Amino acid sequence: xxxxxKRELIGKLFLSLSVFTAFLGIFWLLFILSDLxxxxxxxxxxxxxxxxxVPPGLSGGGMKAAFIGQLIIVSxxxxxxxxxxxxxxxxxxxxxxxxxxxKLISIFADLMTSIPSIVVGTFVYAVMVxxxxxxxxxxxxxxxxxxxxxxxxxxxxxxxxxxxWSLRExxxxxxxxxxxVIFQIVYKNAMTGLLxxxxxxxxxxxxxxxxxxxxxxxNSFLSFNINQPMASLTVTIYRYAMGPYDNWHQMAWxxxxxxxxxxxxxxxxxxxxxKWRYKK
Amino acid sequence: MGxxxxxxxxxxxxxxxxxxxxxxxxNMASNRITALIGPSGCGKTTFLRCFNRMHDLYKGNRYEGExxxxxxxxxxxxxxxxxRSKIGMVFQSPTPFPMSIFDNVAYGLKLKGxxxxxxxxxxxxxxxxxxxxxxxxxxxxxxxxxGLSGGQQQRLVIARALAVEPDILLFDEPTxxxxxxxxxxxxxxMIELKKITTIIVVTHNMQQAARxxxxxxxxxxxxxxxxxxxxxxxxxxxxxxxxxxIRGKFG
Ligand SMILES: Nc1ncnc2c1ncn2[C@@H]1O[C@H](COP(=O)(O)OP(=O)(O)OP(=O)(O)O)[C@@H](O)[C@H]1O
Ligand SMILES: [Mg+2]
Numbered sequence: 001x002x003x004x005x006k007r008e009l010i011g012k013l014f015l016s017l018s019v020f021t022a023f024l025g026i027f028w029l030l031f032i033l034s035d036l037x038x039x040x041x042x043x044x045x046x047x048x049x050x051x052x053x054v055p056p057g058l059s060g061g062g063m064k065a066a067f068i069g070q071l072i073i074v075s076x077x078x079x080x081x082x083x084x085x086x087x088x089x090x091x092x093x094x095x096x097x098x099x100x101x102x103k104l105i106s107i108f109a110d111l112m113t114s115i116p117s118i119v120v121g122t123f124v125y126a127v128m129v130x131x132x133x134x135x136x137x138x139x140x141x142x143x144x145x146x147x148x149x150x151x152x153x154x155x156x157x158x159x160x161x162x163x164x165w166s167l168r169e170x171x172x173x174x175x176x177x178x179x180x181v182i183f184q185i186v187y188k189n190a191m192t193g194l195l196x197x198x199x200x201x202x203x204x205x206x207x208x209x210x211x212x213x214x215x216x217x218x219n220s221f222l223s224f225n226i227n228q229p230m231a232s233l234t235v236t237i238y239r240y241a242m243g244p245y246d247n248w249h250q251m252a253w254x255x256x257x258x259x260x261x262x263x264x265x266x267x268x269x270x271x272x273x274x275k276w277r278y279k280k
Numbered sequence: 281m282g283x284x285x286x287x288x289x290x291x292x293x294x295x296x297x298x299x300x301x302x303x304x305x306x307n308m309a310s311n312r313i314t315a316l317i318g319p320s321g322c323g324k325t326t327f328l329r330c331f332n333r334m335h336d337l338y339k340g341n342r343y344e345g346e347x348x349x350x351x352x353x354x355x356x357x358x359x360x361x362x363x364r365s366k367i368g369m370v371f372q373s374p375t376p377f378p379m380s381i382f383d384n385v386a387y388g389l390k391l392k393g394x395x396x397x398x399x400x401x402x403x404x405x406x407x408x409x410x411x412x413x414x415x416x417x418x419x420x421x422x423x424x425x426x427g428l429s430g431g432q433q434q435r436l437v438i439a440r441a442l443a444v445e446p447d448i449l450l451f452d453e454p455t456x457x458x459x460x461x462x463x464x465x466x467x468x469x470m471i472e473l474k475k476i477t478t479i480i481v482v483t484h485n486m487q488q489a490a491r492x493x494x495x496x497x498x499x500x501x502x503x504x505x506x507x508x509x510x511x512x513x514x515x516x517x518x519x520x521x522x523x524x525x526i527r528g529k530f531g
Pocket of ligand 1: 324
């Protein structure tokens with residue numbers, strides 16, 4: 001009896017403790033979000049997207065170049081990152097599943113995911129920016145891709161390993177060649193997970209600043225040349241938030257709001273697609 | 281009748297250096313059901329997977345001897361698509377592919393390069409009829425296969441194998457994941473399928489072997505101990521080990 005009471009007490013204690021910590025987590029999240037919405041949403045106006053930077057100290061202007069730059073850099077990063085991550089993960093989970101090299105890559109990717117992103121920025125600076133002699137949007141995209149690939153690779157690996165082996169054998173038993181088994185059956189079966197993985201890795205890089213600081217740098221003008229420095233949203237926010245001007249701060253808030261909204265929306269869209277797929 | 285579609289001659293099988301099958305000699309009659317029984321780990325699955333060369337998927341596996349399918353040695357063939365469309369396999373737990381019911385059954389046809397829409401449609405229907413599933417799914421062919429019940433999924437897998445018109449079907453404990461009613465349906469279906477195929481079935485259930493099979497073979501520690509007409513096998517076993525096993529003394 002005594003023992004049982006003790007167990008119940010400990011049970012309740014743990015329950016309240018975990019509820020408390022959960023609320024604590026949610027509290028900070030809501031706090032940050034509401035602050036962002038209050039300060040950011042009020043500062044949003046059309047010229048933020050439609051107007052370009054104006055020289056420091058002047059009022060007006062916007063961040064058009066940064067939005068476009070961000071889009072270009074992240075898009076290129078995703079175009080590089082998805083195939084590498086997907087194929088790498090496929091190699092580890094499928095073709096190379098028993099090989100030492102696959103295990104090594106998998107461990108290496110695990111380590112890579114925990115490398116601070118600024119280190120990736122310096123690395124790309126050393127291997128790309130330095131030899132090329134100038135900053136470039138491409139270097140920024142490569143830095144983001146380097147961050148994205150291990151995330152994508154690990155999720156792909158894990159998702160493919162969740163597909164029961166018997167399903168592959170059933171396909172082999174019809175004479176299906178391995179590449180078709182992977183494309184038509186394994187990927188399809190793991191689609192939900194792969195999609196989540198892609199979304200998460202895009203969300204992971206969309207808000208990165210550090211790797212862009214020494215790679216794509218910044219640009220005061222609208223640029224489409226990926227071989228040249230390019231403004232990005234995150235770096236611009238960083239610069240504007242640190243600047244001494246009030247209207248800069250406002251724009252930084254507004255841009256932060258937009259980028260947060262973007263990350264939230266991608267995640268939600270992804271989840272919706274997943275739900276919709278399940279229903280079908 | 282009376283002719284043998286499969287002749288196994290001096291078959292040995294190795295997982296790496298570990299020998300699992302020892303000098304198996306056995307013939308399988310056309311359009312008959314042969315049941316393989318024996319205690320867990322005796323090599324039934326290993327034996328079954330020799331017929332469609334499933335062991336080729338993994339490194340280090342080695343066959344010795346011959347398996348003659350219509351007098352041609354399976355172990356020397358090199359077209360797996362052709363072999364596996366002639367010798368289909370159904371696994372223990374249902375394995376529907378993540379696609380529609382129709383696409384599941386059409387999968388093997390597409391693999392063989394059959395593209396003609398009406399032909400595919402006709403053969404899918406015939407296969408589903410053959411697997412006694414048509415009535416239940418004809419109105420929802422484009423629904424995902426994962427939505428079917430376990431027993432329906434297993435019949436879908438059978439239909440998928442049937443679509444490419446195999447001569448032989450290999451079943452590895454096809455009903456062990458199913459309830460008694462679904463099991464009875466599959467057993468009925470197997471007996472029906474004898475008209476068009478030869479069946480080899482691994483089962484842990486001796487009643488099942490007695491109910492459905494024409495021939496039964498008893499394996500023990502990788503050796504074929506005894507094989508006979510099912511009736512004689514269960515009523516007048518010749519071997520002491522067989523007798524002990526079917527009386528439930530071990531295994
Ligand atoms: N991939 C493998 N590598 C090495 N040994 C294996 C492998 N697969 C099976 N074996 C071994 O081969 C022997 C026969 O296994 P098999 O799966 O053929 O037995 P089974 O008769 O089908 O058993 P069960 O009734 O439990 O399914 C067992 O000793 C098993 O441990
Ligand atoms: Mg087995």
